[in-house]
Amino acid sequence: MLRTSMAERRTHGSGRYVLGVAVALVLLGIAVVLSLGVGSKPLDSGQIVDSIMGVGDDYVDAVLASRVPRTVLGVIVGAALAVAGGVMQGVTRNPLADPGLFGINVGAAAAIVTGTAFFGAVASGSVWLALIGAVIAVVIVYALGSSRGQAGTTRIVLAGAVVTAVFSAYVQAISLSFPDVFDAYRFWVVGSLAGRGIEQAWVILPFVAVGLVLALAIAPGLNTLALGDDVATALGQRPIVVRLLSGAAVAVLAGAATAGVGPVLFVGLAVPHIARSISGPDHRRLLPLCIALGPVLLLLSDVLGRVIARPDELMVGVMTAFVGAPALFIALRRLKGERR
């Protein structure tokens, strides 16, 4: 097993990885420019650069200023979701892992709905609520999915489905009993980058930063874990510690992202798959690439939602469901021959 993974690493040579990172960064730049430029008043890249340099006209400045929060939020959330997905797929050895499928969204939703209904919580406080909800969901799903032995490939996803079912019943019960909660909830639950202020980005940024640092720090541990618990233990790792830290990183990243823009499915599923095809299985290479590629997918979905429904727009959560579900299907078909 060790030998095959070494061989795999060799085929994904350094040159190819550096090229991949460079391409990812270029794509990120393009996505940012599109996110700033596309809308009911289109701006070209020249106008954007002029405005950033302080030589644009006032109208362009104003349009740009209205789009900056959305783009910043997209970058933060995209990176958070993609890395959360990458860590999750590593720790569960499950190629189908995605924060949304693990009940994290619905855990955050349940906490937010509870907070607004019973404790008069407000938007800026909802990050903490969402985090608590996310952590609770992670603990339950993991406990359920790994009952009686090691967590199987699909077991955790199925456990996530169960937790989702029960928690959403609760969310529906509360939101339908409190009309004001429902009114806020129906806009929150689609997941949107629009209409959120720059404050939202500043609130979640520290959480995401901590989560990213933690994820990168445990990347070597995830590599060892991939060799199996026995080998990991023999190599001086403590699998349980890696798992706990991973769970913490995932909960912080996905919880903060969900608190920021609402539930966005499938970014955490699709991006690590794309990144892995460039970086190979080494998490020390995979996760940084996810940081660059996550925002690309999220921002492009957002831009696409603005373009195809003009003069309206489709929320990014709707877009990623339509873009991401086919990605899930492709990943599923790849599990050929595997009964689990």
Add this chain to the structure above:
Amino acid sequence: MRAQRHTLRIGTRVSVRVQVRTLVVIACLVVAVIALSVLTLAFGDLGVPPLQLPSALVADSGADSFVVQTLRGPRLLVALGAGAAFGVSGSLFQRVTRNPLGSPDVIGLTAGASAGAVAFGILWPGIVPLPAGAVIGASAAIALVYIATGTGFASPGKLIIAGIGVQAIALSFVQFMLTRIKREQATVLATWLNGSLEARSLRDAGIILLILAVFGTAALVLSRRLAIVEMGDDIADGVGASASHTRTWAVGIAIVLAAGGVAVCGPVAFIALMAPHVARVVARSNSPIVAGLTGAVLLMSADMIVQFAPIQQQLPVGVVTALIGGIFLGGLLISQWRKGAL
């Protein structure tokens, strides 16, 4: 243990092989349905005492007849019909997929039906009637799941994961529509989307009972062929009960039944998943009649809970079934992987 079988003959032409246990269970379930009906009509401030029910059913005017004929009666009939339709549909799906988890909820069919109903109810109204829209959505969802798994309906785990994907697409569409309409409309739609029996009319009851009569009978006719198919495709083809035809018919019937249920009361969660399991435990049979009656009893009981539970506001019945069903699904998954089936 071997079930006792007897052959029931009417004249020389008609003969039905029956299991005594199944018959007893059916009788008990019918009694339960009647008891639940009487209790539902009799409970609460507006309730009609059981002894006055017969006269309230036939009277032209009066408070009691209004309660029975307009307020609670249609609602009761819809609960009965939709519960039975979900139960039969779930039973057919679980048998066809040979998968105890293959229920319309889990594989995204009910979500697809909701999306179809919303699409043809709000986005493109007037093209096809809403129940037909639900059938279109449900069929599309099943087709997508079938393609997405790559192995048809064979692998339980894949089926569910593909279902989750289809559900995500369908629900995000529905949630998007929810943001596009007025708050009052949205509340009504959200209530329906959870599965609600509030303010049902005799027309709704008529729709679902008609669908149940036609397609429930079809399920019953198909049940024996399905039993042969369950012994293995080779045996089925050998005795002239083509396995693939039988399966196609069963899936078609199951889609219409589930979509019919969704059309009249929204996607009430997990009745279709639970009913066949409960039915198998109590009757040790796959009979669609038992599954249907069990579904009816489950939905009617859940509706009684929401109607008479001491909470401020009536919740949609689907919230109750989702809560109970979600826990049931958890237990089912654990028992499945203890058996090593997943």
